[in-house]
Amino acid sequence: MIDRLLLKISDRHRLSDEEAEALRATMRETRRFDRDEVIVEEGVKRTFSCLLLEGMSARSKYTEGGDRQIMELNVSGDFVDLHSFPLERLEHSVTALSPCEIALLPHAEIERLIDRHPRLGRILWFSTMVDASIHREWIVSLGQRPAIARMAHLFCEIYYRLRVVELNDGLSYELPLTQRDLGECLGLTTVHVNRMLRELRSEELATFRSRTVTIEDLPALERVGGFDPEYLYLQPRDY
């Protein structure tokens, strides 16, 4: 059930059977959410955290003007709101982009887990810090990269992240977003998203059709996006 999480963790950290078991034991019931359902509501005190087992969700905020900005995409194996353990309430919400299956981890259990396995505490902390690193990379994209590069960059990011949890199919993967959702990630209008997709297609870099991204030329796509996977911290750690 939490296999994707374990896949993700053991790619980077040495995880003993006992630790894996302890982690597994913190999970409580699972829950399902439909597309557009709110998984985590802004400003509400949390007593448990959510692990995304299946599906894709987005961290987002609305501006005064009613526009939505997506700040991060979550894929299977991601903690959707582990940061609510230290933060208690979140300043943003998390919404299902596709039907999602979620496992619940009570904060009280997380606390016990960390007390008994301080190393796991550090690993959990690590995982929230990768999210922060992804945020920083998005800041660079939004602040400096032209539309086509942002798009290419995002396609690369999701490719690498899905590959860790073995949810890619060669160079293609499912991305259950509309062009509008994509625009809300990239700070672009749907119209412009559509044009940039056409350009990626005509340059034979990548195709996005029927909720599926197919990368035609990964090195070229990375070049266009200025993509360097370093910020995903995929390398094994010392602990």
Next chain:
Amino acid sequence: MIDRLLLKISDRHRLSDEEAEALRATMRETRRFDRDEVIVEEGVKRTFSCLLLEGMSARSKYTEGGDRQIMELNVSGDFVDLHSFPLERLEHSVTALSPCEIALLPHAEIERLIDRHPRLGRILWFSTMVDASIHREWIVSLGQRPAIARMAHLFCEIYYRLRVVELNDGLSYELPLTQRDLGECLGLTTVHVNRMLRELRSEELATFRSRTVTIEDLPALERVGGFDPEYLYLQPRDY
């Protein structure tokens, strides 16, 4: 010496004398950096974390094109690279924007500290999660807000953050950045920064002159920037 940190922490968490003392005890020597000196270098393995005692620094990355994007500003009392404790190496660097004084905390000491005071572990984790929240708000700014609003928003953010550590002077505070630095925060050119500053001035919202921000009308500035301090997590917590 670490008074600003304690000020910041005890604003939000109940901190016992013993915990404060334990925290104080993890600090080692202090170091000074001049403007433009690199405090934390990208990609280099860290064995200690830095606490900013005095001055202002910036988390930044360079794009292929040689442009710099600043992803966060650090003020007195901020941990500049506490996240290097879980991450070990950082994917970005931290640079002094003004002369800075920094205290060093060896990671080994942090580890001991957390082992003995799990609650402090959670508080430290919390502090890195506020950085992530600031990142998310910057994503919203860069993705959705027009230049004038981004600028207004940043001025509000720094005002609130400096007020916590009592480094404001009423509605004005020192912001040791050039207009270029400001542009690198906001994803704008210097030319446009200059025009937006003129506009804020002529609208009598805020003035930025000789490295000093003076807010003339805070509510109006917040309105223009779509600013809501919630994301800074300034409210007291339950732990």
Next chain:
DNA sequence: CGCCTCATTGACCTAGTTCAATTTGGGTGG
């Protein structure tokens, strides 16, 4: 005094937006 970085301004340009119309395709009820 002279130099150098930073700030300021004007003129022109372009990436991305806005508005508005069509087309497409998947889902559903009969």
Next chain:
DNA sequence: CCACCCAAATTGAACTAGGTCAATGAGGCG
């Protein structure tokens, strides 16, 4: 299985926020 519906995708034309280029002014300091 087909007709219909509706959200999503696509395209063109006109517009604008912000960028680019280039020149000038102004403050600090050796």
